[in-house]
Amino acid sequence: MGLLGVLFCINDIRKAAKFKRMGKDALLTFDDEKFYEAVDCLCEAAVYDIADEGVAKIHKLVYSLYKFEAEVNNGGLCQFFVNSSSECAPYISEALNEVGAINLKELFDNFIKENNIDVNDLSSFKITSIDEYEAQTKRFDFESFDNKFYEDIDLHQLIIKYSKINIDLILKY
Numbered sequence: 001m002g003l004l005g006v007l008f009c010i011n012d013i014r015k016a017a018k019f020k021r022m023g024k025d026a027l028l029t030f031d032d033e034k035f036y037e038a039v040d041c042l043c044e045a046a047v048y049d050i051a052d053e054g055v056a057k058i059h060k061l062v063y064s065l066y067k068f069e070a071e072v073n074n075g076g077l078c079q080f081f082v083n084s085s086s087e088c089a090p091y092i093s094e095a096l097n098e099v100g101a102i103n104l105k106e107l108f109d110n111f112i113k114e115n116n117i118d119v120n121d122l123s124s125f126k127i128t129s130i131d132e133y134e135a136q137t138k139r140f141d142f143e144s145f146d147n148k149f150y151e152d153i154d155l156h157q158l159i160i161k162y163s164k165i166n167i168d169l170i171l172k173y
Contacts (some may be wrong), residue, residue, distance in 0.1 A: 013045055015041050016041045016042050016044065016046075017045075019041055020042065020171055021036045022099035023171070024167050024168060024171060026154040027039075027167060027171075028164060028167065032157075032160050035163070035164065036156070036159070036160055036162060036163070039066075039160075039163045039167075039170055040066050042170055042171065042173075043059050043062045043063040043066065043170065044063065045173070046059040046063070046143065046170075046173040047059050047060065047063040048090070050063065050064070050087050050088060051087070056169070056172065056173060057169055058166055058169040059170070059173060060088075060091050060095075060165060061091055061094065061095040061098055062095070062159070062162070062166075062170065063088065064091040064095045065090055065092075065096070065099065065155070065159050066086035066159065067080070067085035067088045067097045068080055068085070068088060068092050068095075069155050069156060069159065070085075071083055071085050071151055072146065073108065076137075076142050076143075076145075076146040077111070077123075077142050077145045077146060077149070078136055078137045078139075078140075078142040080121070080131075081117075081122055081125040082125045082126070082127050082133060082136055082138070086122045086125060089119035089120075090119045090120050091120055092108055092119070093105055093108055093109055093112075093119075096108060096155075098162065099155075099158040099159055099161070100158055101153060101155055101158050103151075103152050103153065104152050104153070104155060107145065107148050107149065107152070108145075111140075111145050115139075116138075117139045122150055
């Protein structure tokens with residue numbers, strides 16, 4: 001991580017500390033998008049290494065959903081698998097279940113099963129070039145998954161609702 005990365009990291013830690021000091025009552029007065037941003041910041045600060053057993057389950061699940069939603073909305077499931085956010089893949093099924101996104105959980109689980117994808121070892125998805133990314137997009141029917149993802153319930157709102165219900169746990173770290 002370069003100097004700029006370190007500065008962004010320090011700034012994010014400061015923002016998370018500010019949100020934590022504000023407390024539950026103040027955070028719950030935020031509009032949904034500001035609340036989403038605050039919880040994202042809090043979870044980012046809590047999850048230095050998602051595989052660390054010391055990281056609380058709530059942080060792993062919410063952090064994973066934030067990464068999953070952002071990647072799939074930005075470039076689809078293939079993008080999620082090829083980017084560093086793929087470290088969250090082992091937690092996605094449980095996280096979708098936790099927030100009540102049952103159809104998305106089934107969609108994700110079926111895609112993983114049908115394509116024999118091991119969410120604990122996505123090393124075959126690692127890329128170093130655009131050509132390699134293009135090849136990855138052709139390995140499986142990502143477009144079908146993505147289209148169904150976009151048609152399904154609003155995951156974003158489910159994450160917000162779940163985070164509001166569990167804000168006390170999110171603030172503990």
